[in-house]
Every structure is written in C-alpha cells, then in structure tokens.
C-alpha cells in the first residue's frame with residue numbers, strides 16, 4: 016500500500032459505482048405514494064430504525080426531521096453497509112454516522128453487555144474531535160450509562176492516556192496520529208472493533224496522517240464496517256476507500272442537495288492591498304454585517320496585525336491559530352457559538368509547512384525567544400528582519416476551515432483569499448449551515464496591484480485572480496454564483512487617512528508582543544488557572560478572548576470614533592433611506608435584468624432578500 020501519492024486537492028476520483036440499495040428502498044417507499052409531496056414521504060428519525068433513546072435525544076436537539084444525508088446514510092449504516100458519503104458542508108454528516116453507530120452499539124449491548132472498544136472515529140483536527148465528542152454526548156443523553164466515549168485530544172503523557180483508556184470506552188474519537196500513539200503505547204485495543212468512521216476523509220492524508228493510517232489499518236480486525244464522510248471527493252478518498260472499505264455504497268449527494276435551497280450568497284471585491292484594510296475597517300466599524308463573522312487570513316502574524324488594527328478603532332475580535340493551546344482554541348469556538356464574541360480572525364495555515372505537535376516546551380521557547388525582544392524587526396514597516404526568527408512549532412492537528420460547526424455565522428470574510436478552490440469551499444462552508452442563510456465575501460488582489468503596497472502585501476495573494484477563476488468555475492458546477500461586489504471608492508476615501516494612521520501604529524514589534532502576550536495568557540488560562548476560574552467564574556471576564564492586546568501599539572483614541580463629517584453628507588437617514596450603506600454599491604442593472612427589479616442596494620432572489628451588507632448603524636463610543 017502506498018499512500019504517499021502526490022495528490023492534487025482538486026482531483027476528482029474516477030466515479031465509483033452508485034448502486035444504492037438503501038436508496039432504492041427509500042425511493043420505492045416514495046414512489047409507492049404518488050401524488051404526495053416529497054416532504055410528506057420523508058421518513059422521520061423514528062422511522063429510520065434508530066434506538067428510541069436516540070430519537071428522544073434528537074428531539075431534544077430540536078432536529079425536526081433528518082437531513083438528506085441522514086435519510087440516506089443512516090439506513091445503510093444500520094444495515095451494516097460500508098458507506099462513502101459526499102455531502103456539502105453543514106448538511107448534517109456528523110449525526111449521519113454518530114446515530115447509527117450509537118444505535119448499533121446499544122443494540123448489541125442489549126444482548127451482550129461485555130465492554131470493548133467498538134467504534135473508532137478518526138478526524139483530522141483536534142477541534143473537530145472535540146466537536147464530534149460533544150455530539151456523541153448530546154445524542155447519548157438518554158443512554159449515557161450504556162455508552163462510554165472518550166476523546167484523545169489532550170497533550171498528555173502515555174500514563175494519563177492509559178488511565179483514560181482503562182475504562183475501555185465503547186467509542187474513541189481521535190486524530191489518526193493520537194489513535195496510533197495509543198494503540199502503540201497506551202493500551203488501546205482494536206481487537207473487537209466493529210465500526211470505523213473517517214470524517215473529513217479527504218483531508219486525512221493531506222494532513223500527513225498517511226503513515227498513521229497505514230499502521231491503524233494493520234491493527235484492525237476483519238469485518239470492520241467503515242463509514243467515510245467528506246464534503247468533497249478527492250483522489251485521497253479513492254486511496255482510503257481501497258484500504259478501508261469493502262464494496263462501499265457511494266452517496267454523492269451534493270447535486271441532490273442542489274442549489275435550490277441554497278442560502279449562501281457569495282461575493283468578491285477586487286481591490287488594492289491596502290484597500291482590504293480600509294474595507295475591513297469600514298465593514299466592521301460601521302457594522303455593515305449583521306451577526307457574527309469569521310475572517311480568514313493567511314498566517315499567524317497577519318491575524319495579530321488585523322486584530323491590533325481593529326483595536327485601533329475599538330473593534331473587538333478574537334484569534335484562532337495553531338500556536339494557541341488546544342483548550343483555548345476549543346474555548347474560543349465554544350464561546351463564539353454561545354454568542355460571546357462577534358468576530359473571529361482565523362489564520363488558515365494549511366498551506367504552510369507544519370512543525371510537530373506544539374508542546375509546552377515549544378511554547379515556552381517562543382516566550383523566551385520573544386522576551387529577548389528581537390532587535391531584528393525594528394519599527395520600520397515592510398523591513399525584512401535581519402536575523403531569522405526562531406520558528407515556533409505549531410499544532411499539526413489544527414484546523415478551522417474544515418468541519419468546525421460555527422453556529423449562526425452570518426459571514427465568512429476571506430480577507431486573504433485561499434490558494435485553492437477546495438480550500439475556499441471549505442471555508443465558506445462555515446456559514447449557511449443546516450439551512451440557515453449566510454454570506455461569503457472575498458477580497459481579491461488583481462495581478463497588477465500585487466506587491467504594490469509594501470506594508471501590507473503578502474506573497475500568497477499573488478495569484479488571487481487565477482484562484483478566483485477556479486473558485487467561480489467550481490462553485491458554478493455546484494449551481495452557485497460568485498458575484499462581484501463593487502463599492503464606491505469616492506465614499507471610502509474619507510476614511511483612508513484613519514486607516515493609514517492605524518496601520519502605522521501596528522508595527523512588527525507590536526505584532527510580536529501581541530503574539531507573545533496572547534500565548535502567555537492562553538497558557539495561563541488553559542493550565543494554571545483552570546481550577547481557580549472554575550471556582551471563581553466571575554473573574555473570567557478579565558480574561559475574555561477578545562480583550563485588547565495592543566499594549567505596545569500606539570493608542571489613538573480619536574480613531575475609535577466615527578465623526579459625522581466622515582459619513583456621506585446626507586447622514587444616517589439618507590443611508591437608511593437607500594437601504595443600507597452608500598459606499599457599497601452593487602451593479603444592479605445587470606442583476607435587475609436577470610433577476611427582477613432591483614431595490615436600491617438590496618435585491619431579492621426567489622422572494623428572499625440576499626443583501627449581504629445589512630443596515631447602517633454607526634457604533635459610537
């Protein structure tokens with residue numbers, strides 16, 4: 016077996032057989048009730064054959080009816096069939112495999128109470144492991160004493176892992192690397208394993224888990240039922256299918272889910288490198304997006320730069336990157352989902368070379384290193400450091416663009432465009448989940464403007480236009496459009512000197528300091544003070560993740576206000592009369608022709624308002 020194939024992320028595998036007995040059963044059921052609307056024939060969770068305790072738990076989650084992927088995959092999985100399922104992001108794949116797995120274990124336990132690890136769920140990142148584990152907890156709420164699940168994501172010693180595994184959990188959720196470590200040296204036995212799930216399966220090999228997967232495959236007993244879930248098909252899936260599946264049923268549901276219930280609007284803005292910062296400032300200071308936003312940037316330094324830049328204007332945000340301890344990352348996502356923060360800035364580092372797992376020593380090294388205050392960076396914007404900065408190892412098992420369920424996310428902003436269409440697809444999949452509406456807005460640097468603004472340029476945006484072309488083609492295949500969003504340069508200009516003031520204040524040293532401060536805080540938060548804060552929760556407010564980091568940034572109080580004279584001259588009223596904000600204007604002519612009457616800046620598609628940038632409300636402090 017060789018998994019070390021050079022794989023193109025956009026590769027589509029040769030199309031496997033689509034024979035689908037479970038489907039046929041459902042189709043027959045639907046066909047036997049002619050004249051009835053499709054929705055009337057859709058089975059309920061109870062009709063899918065799940066254990067009643069699980070049906071009860073699903074009802075508690077307020078899941079009214081199964082999603083398409085759940086309707087298709089659950090009956091097949093309950094029949095013991097291997098399944099390879101491709102369904103778009105946010106379509107409910109987690110429940111589609113967790114529920115039949117739990118149901119199978121409960122059924123077996125009703126006659127055979129012996130304990131062994133029956134299910135292994137492998138996911139590419141630790142954040143995802145945590146999320147899946149929580150889903151198992153929720154779905155097994157009414158059978159908690161019968162199901163023991165363990166996630167193996169903590170950075171702990173083999174001894175601690177051994178004690179975690181000594182209870183012999185029914186289900187293990189882990190990354191492949193940690194699972195193999197536990198099989199190898201912490202006593203995890205897969206001798207009686209019955210179910211193997213690979214979630215985000217297309218990502219498993221590109222995360223560098225090929226050797227772990229190879230090792231795990233050798234540790235599996237015969238006859239394990241395998242379920243593979245993915246939002247995209249790739250050649251990697253073909254490889255894994257060949258190794259782990261026995262004649263799997265392919266469920267390729269993206270077309271079936273289709274674009275008709277599409278609630279995602281996608282836009283791009285072609286702009287200069289510094290205009291990104293200006294737009295970022297305007298969009299968030301003037302609150303042009305209603306609700307929560309996830310902003311993707313290309314690297315860790317850039318995430319701190321944007322955060323500090325926002326701080327100059329009094330805009331609060333928190334950060335996610337691979338350098339932060341796993342506990343902090345999970346906490347940030349949890350709190351964001353609870354609505355505590357509105358803006359997350361995430362660095363999408365998948366294109367960078369990863370180091371090993373970030374251990375405490377690495378983080379310590381980073382702190383010591385920065386304490387020495389590198390004299391290499393200086394205060395000069397755009398200056399290249401003379402000495403090479405010590406490389407900080409990051410968590411290889413980090414990832415937010417894949418699989419993470421950010422709840423009620425209004426918008427994904429690609430502040431820096433990803434370098435592949437696949438990566439784009441996964442990023443935008445964080446919004447418009449489970450039938451909700453959402454918006455994706457991407458900043459694209461035209462070739463001729465790349466490298467023109469030295470303080471803010473980055474290499475990765477060099478081919479933005481080419482990538483955009485691929486994105487438009489790929490989204491087109493899914494029946495989606497990515498449309499230009501034009502804004503009035505004239506209206507923006509009034510804000511430019513403020514943007515420049517703020518940019519100048521966010522120096523390299525300030526970024527370095529902020530990065531160190533955040534890391535220090537997070538280490539403290541996640542380890543030393545954990546218990547203290549459990550006992551004194553009120554104190555936690557001092558350690559909000561979206562607190563200010565700009566200790567060394569020049570503070571410019573005036574930037575936190577938006578004076579009236581900067582706003583378009585007819586003021587707020589005129590803006591609301593125009594339904595929204597003046598600087599952002601769509602090319603409505605074309606759209607009006609294509610889709611019906613435009614109404615100012617907003618327009619309707621199928622009766623649904625699709626204006627991404629909502630009301631104009633200036634925050635005054």
Ligand SMILES: Nc1ncnc2c1ncn2[C@@H]1O[C@H](COP(=O)(O)OP(=O)(O)OP(=O)(O)O)[C@@H](O)[C@H]1O
Nearest residue numbers: 078080081082104105106107108109246418420449
């Ligand atoms: N039947 C359902 N009814 C309502 N909400 C559901 C249903 N099934 C799942 N959800 C919700 O939909 C959201 C997305 O589900 P999930 O994370 O499983 O999607 P996914 O397909 O795995 O996405 P990704 O490919 O990004 O991992 C979650 O918040 C989940 O709670």
